[in-house]
Amino acid sequence: MSAVLTVVVGAAAxxxxxRELLHRQAAIARRIIGKPHADGPPDADRVxxxxxxxxxxxxxxxxxxxxxxxxxxxxxxxxxxLAKGLAKSTGRAVRLRTAAVVGAESSMLAAQLAGLPDDYxxxxxxxxxxxxxxxxxxxxxxxxxxxxxxxxxxxERGVEVVVGTCPDLGxxxxxxxxxxxxxxxxxxxxxxxxxxxxxxxGGHVVSLARVVGPFFISHPDEMFSLDRFHPSGLGYRRTAAxxxxxxxxxxxxxxxxxxxxxxxxxxxRTG
Numbered sequence: 314m315s316a317v318l319t320v321v322v323g324a325a326a327x328x329x330x331x332r333e334l335l336h337r338q339a340a341i342a343r344r345i346i347g348k349p350h351a352d353g354p355p356d357a358d359r360v361x362x363x364x365x366x367x368x369x370x371x372x373x374x375x376x377x378x379x380x381x382x383x384x385x386x387x388x389x390x391x392x393x394x395l396a397k398g399l400a401k402s403t404g405r406a407v408r409l410r411t412a413a414v415v416g417a418e419s420s421m422l423a424a425q426l427a428g429l430p431d432d433y434x435x436x437x438x439x440x441x442x443x444x445x446x447x448x449x450x451x452x453x454x455x456x457x458x459x460x461x462x463x464x465x466x467x468x469e470r471g472v473e474v475v476v477g478t479c480p481d482l483g484x485x486x487x488x489x490x491x492x493x494x495x496x497x498x499x500x501x502x503x504x505x506x507x508x509x510x511x512x513x514x515g516g517h518v519v520s521l522a523r524v525v526g527p528f529f530i531s532h533p534d535e536m537f538s539l540d541r542f543h544p545s546g547l548g549y550r551r552t553a554a555x556x557x558x559x560x561x562x563x564x565x566x567x568x569x570x571x572x573x574x575x576x577x578x579x580x581x582r583t584g
Contacts, residue, residue, distance in 0.1 A: 353380075353382065353415060354377070354380045354381040354382040354383075354384060354390055354415065355381060355384055355385070355386060355387040355389075355390055355393075356387060357381060357387035357388070357390045357392045357393040357396070357409055357411060358392075358409050358410055358411050359387075359408075359409060360406050360407070360408045360409075361393070361396035361397055361400055361406065361407045361408075361409060362396075362397070362400035362401075362405075362406050362407065363406050364406070365400055365404055365405050365406040366405070366406055367405045367406065368405060368406035368407060368408040369399060369403065369405050369406070369407050369408070369436045369437070369564075370407075370408045370410070370433075370434075370435035370436050370437075371392070371395060371396055371399060371407050371408065371409050371410070371435060371436070371437055371438075371439070372410050372411075372412060372429075372435040372437070372438040372439070372472070373391065373392045373395075373409070373410070373411045373412065373413050373438075373439050373441075374412050374413055374422060374425050374426070374438055374439070374440045374442075374463065374467075375413045375417060375422070375425075375439075375440050375441040375442035376413060376414070376415065376416065376417040376418075376441065376442050376443075376444060376445055377413075377415040377416065377417075377444075377543060378391060378413075378441045378444070378477075378480070378543065378544065378552070379391060379392075379411070379413030379439065379440065379441040379442070380411060380413040380414065380415050381393070381411070381549065382415050382543045383542075383543030383544050383545060383548070383549070384544075384545070384549055389545075389549055389550070390549060391439075391441070391544075391549045391552055391553055392409045392411050393409070394549050394550055394552075394553030394554075395407075395409075395439060395553045395556060395557060395560065396409045398553055398554070398557045398560075399557070399560060399561075402557070402561055402566070402567075403561075403564075403566060410429075410433075410435065412425040412426070412428060412429060413425065413441070416445060417442060417445060418442070418445045418446050418449060418451055418456070418459075419442050419443065419446050419451070419455075419456040419457075419459035419460045419463075420451070420455070420456075420459045422440070422442065422459060422460065422462075422463035423459070423462065423463060423466070425463075426463060426466055426467065433470075434470045434471050434472055435472055436472070436473065436564060437472065437473040437474070437475065437560055437563055437564055438467050438472050438473070438474050438475070439474075439475050439476075439477065439556060439560070440460070440463065440464065440474065440475070440476045440477070440516075441476075441477040441521070442460065442479070443456065443460075443478065443479025443480070443500065443503050443504065443507060444479060444480060444482065444500070446479070446503060447479065447482060447496065447499045447500045447503055448482075448496075453502055453503050453506045454506070456503060456506070456507075457503070457506035457507055457509070457510040458510065460476070460507055460510050460511065461510035461511070461513060461514045462514075464476065464510070464511055464514035464515065464516045465514040465515070467516075468514060468515045468516070473516075473517070473563035473564060474511070474514075474515070474516035474517065474563070475516065475517045475518075475519060475556060475559045475560050475563055476507060476508075476511040476516050476517070476518050476519070477519050477521045477552070477555075477556055478503075478504035478505075478507045478508055478511075478518060478519070478520050478521055478522065479500045479501075479503045479504040479507060479521070479522070480500065480521045480522055480525070481497055481500055481501060481504075481521075481522035482496035482497055482499070482500040500522065501522060504520060504521075504522055508520065517559045517562065517563045518559075519555055519556050519559050521552065521555065524555040525551050525552050525555045
């Protein structure tokens with residue numbers, strides 16, 4: 314994730330001095346944030362709570378957050394947390410498959426889906442993507458279109474889809490101002506476009522910046538892992554808790570969602 318930050322440097326700089334400032338800040342941020350986790354995310358793919366029987370199939374698609382990078386144990390990955398939460402809520406085992414790839418942009422979702430068996434149709438899929446689109450300055454319209462195509466492809470398989478929109482990169486406190494503010498604005502613009510694209514394609518939406526972002530901003534030491542970019546085990550716990558009500562709603566198992574998700578869930582059901 315060393316690209317953090319060239320976030321919107323070219324687009325935002327309106328003078329030579331501004332460009333130089335942002336380039337210097339990006340270089341400082343790269344040194345502060347440090348290297349990504351060399352060993353990659355823990356392998357969490359398995360049947361969770363197998364003793365419950367009658368397993369639900371859960372698919373994770375997207376980038377390093379969907380893959381669980383930053384977690385030290387498989388049970389602390391996003392997939393592990395969601396699988397355990399689904400099992401507890403439904404009384405059924407959950408078979409987890411992770412297609413997400415560290416460093417993925419929205420344009421890579423198609424390849425992740427293409428790598429699945431032709432007859433594979435999970436009960437529900439969770440997509441988290443967008444951070445790399447922002448840091449690599451992918452046009453918002455293109456990133457949103459790639460996401461919409463992936464959601465449509467999953468829906469055509471009969472899969473319920475929940476999308477966690479792009480997190481707020483303004484929560485990355487090691488990144489100095491004004492670079493952090495520019496990253497925040499760009500990520501929120503993408504998240505808005507992702508929400509609209511997901512609803513058009515028939516998916517459910519959870520605004521991670523709105524529902525989880527405040528925890529990352531107020532408690533960065535606990536919510537971020539050692540690389541200071543990816544979530545920690547606690548960060549994934551919070552993120553999974555934000556996504557779980559919409560998974561249950563997508564599966565038709567629960568109509569009630571917390572107030573912070575109500576607008577998104579209602580829009581998904583009627584969109």
